Amino acid sequence: MTATPRTAVVIGCGTTGTSVALALTAAGTSVALVDDDPGAVAEAAALGAGTAWTPGLPPADLVVVSTAPSAVADAVHDAQSRGLGHVYTDTAATKDIVCAEAELRGCDLKGYVPGHPLAGADAPGRDDADAARFTGRPWVVCPYETTPAWALETVDALIAACGAHRVDLAPHVHDRIAAELSHAPHLIAAAYTTRFADSSEAFLRLAGEELQAAVRTAGGDPWLWGDVLAHNAGPVADVLDRVAGELARAAAVLREGDSCAPLELAPTLQEGRRGQLALQRAGHGRTARDAPAGGRG
Numbered sequence: 001m002t003a004t005p006r007t008a009v010v011i012g013c014g015t016t017g018t019s020v021a022l023a024l025t026a027a028g029t030s031v032a033l034v035d036d037d038p039g040a041v042a043e044a045a046a047l048g049a050g051t052a053w054t055p056g057l058p059p060a061d062l063v064v065v066s067t068a069p070s071a072v073a074d075a076v077h078d079a080q081s082r083g084l085g086h087v088y089t090d091t092a093a094t095k096d097i098v099c100a101e102a103e104l105r106g107c108d109l110k111g112y113v114p115g116h117p118l119a120g121a122d123a124p125g126r127d128d129a130d131a132a133r134f135t136g137r138p139w140v141v142c143p144y145e146t147t148p149a150w151a152l153e154t155v156d157a158l159i160a161a162c163g164a165h166r167v168d169l170a171p172h173v174h175d176r177i178a179a180e181l182s183h184a185p186h187l188i189a190a191a192y193t194t195r196f197a198d199s200s201e202a203f204l205r206l207a208g209e210e211l212q213a214a215v216r217t218a219g220g221d222p223w224l225w226g227d228v229l230a231h232n233a234g235p236v237a238d239v240l241d242r243v244a245g246e247l248a249r250a251a252a253v254l255r256e257g258d259s260c261a262p263l264e265l266a267p268t269l270q271e272g273r274r275g276q277l278a279l280q281r282a283g284h285g286r287t288a289r290d291a292p293a294g295g296r297g
Contacts, residue, residue: 002153002154002156002157002160003157004024004027004028004029004157004160004161005024005029005060005061005062005154005157005158005161006029006030006061007029007030007031007032007058007060007061007062008021008024008029008030008031008032008060008061008062008063008064008085008158009031009032009033009034009053009060009062009063009064009079009084009085010024010031010032010033010034010049010050010063010064010066011034011035011063011064011065011066011067011075011079012034012035012065012066012067012075013033013034013035013037013040013041013043013044013049013066013126014040014066014126014224015126015127015128015129015133016066016091016117016119016133017035017044017064017066017067017091018044018047018049018126018129019119019128019129019130019131019133019134020064020066020091020117020134020158020162021033021044021049021050021064022047022048022049022129022130022131023131023132023133023134023161023162023163024050024158024161024162025048025049025050025131026131026161027161029161030050031049031050031051032050032051032052032053032054032057032060033045033049033050033051033052033053034052034053038052040126043126044126044129047126047129049129053084059083059084059085059086060084060085060086061085061086061087061154062085062086062087062088062089062154062155062157062158063076063079063084063085063087063088063089064088064089064090064091064158065079065088065089065090065091065092066090066091067090067092068092068223068224068227068228069092069093069094069097069098069227069228069231070227070230070231072090072092072098072101072102073098073101073102073104073105073107074105075090076088076090076102076105076107076112077102077105077106077107080107080108080111080112086111086154087111087112087113087150087151087154087155088107088111088112088113089112089113089114089115089155089158090114090115090116091115091116091117092114092116092228092231093116093178093182093183093228093232094116094174094175094178094228094231094232095114095116095140095142095169095171095174095175096171096172096174096175096232097231097232098114098171098231099114099142099144099171100171102114103144109144109146109147110146110147110148110151111151112144112151113141113142113143113147113151113152113154113155114141114142114143114144114171115139115140115141115142115155116139116140116142116174116178117133117134117137117138117139117140117162117164118137118138118139118140119133119134119137119164132163133162134159134162134163134164135162135163135164136163136164136165137163137164137165138164138165138166138167139159139162139164139165139166139167140167140168140169140174141155141159141166141167141168141169142168142169142170142171142174143168175232175235176235178232178235179232179235179236179238179239180235180239182217183228183229183232183235183236183239184236184239184240184243185217186217186218186220186225186229187225187229187236187240188240188243189214189215189216189217189218190217190218190225192215192218193215193218246268249268250265250268253265
């Protein structure tokens with residue numbers, strides 16, 4: 001196993017970036033923190049995630065870019081231009097456009113390994129930052145064809161320090177999977193919970209825990225999620241079209257008021273139950289290595 005990086009720079013002190021920095025610091029890495037907001041750096045440093053980056057530091061073994069997808073290519077290019085490190089990776093929740101933008105931007109692709117830890121969405125605050133956030137979770141890596149072994153070894157060491165396990169995927173495959181398992185469900189939950197924004201508290205007290213669990217992801221940061229969805233627009237739209245078709249058919253059956261409605265709704269309900277059971281089995285089949293950290297999806 002490759003040794004844990006001795007030094008690292010983490011760019012972006014949101015939940016994910018701070019969690020990466022905490023995990024690296026716990027593993028013995030000296031971490032320098034960078035963020036456009038000095039207050040974010042101060043808060044992350046106060047949590048023990050590292051210290052503020054200062055000019056004159058030698059190039060770090062690893063630079064982790066933990067920004068919104070739209071900012072990744074510029075952040076990687078800027079960091080490489082300034083010589084902040086030897087190997088670069090990111091944590092953005094979309095990969096196809098990010099990888100293409102990095103190439104078009106002129107980033108040094110031999111030193112850049114696109115990645116995405118699957119441990120819940122990022123957020124601008126640090127309340128949920130946790131060194132164990134990635135423990136047992138998949139960490140997707142989307143290397144270019146020209147990515148050298150030494151760059152992958154450094155990213156492997158990062159993943160090991162965070163307690164995650166590496167999964168290699170092509171960028172477009174990653175985005176299709178993310179659309180199905182995360183991005184479209186978030187937008188569906190957000191669309192549904194718009195109905196409750198102006199509801200009375202007395203009405204909402206009647207909601208059960210099942211509804212709270214079903215729409216939990218709608219609580220994510222709107223700007224960050226908007227950026228993610230825009231960077232995975234095609235795959236997410238495809239999922240939404242399929243779900244909208246199912247719902248439209250169900251609505252038509254219900255409006256008919258026909259006595260056959262239960263029979264006509266049964267296929268959708270049955271397939272939904274099969275899907276829920278499949279997810280449940282996958283969850284039960286997880287080993288300690290696969291289990292979500294702190295209940296995160």
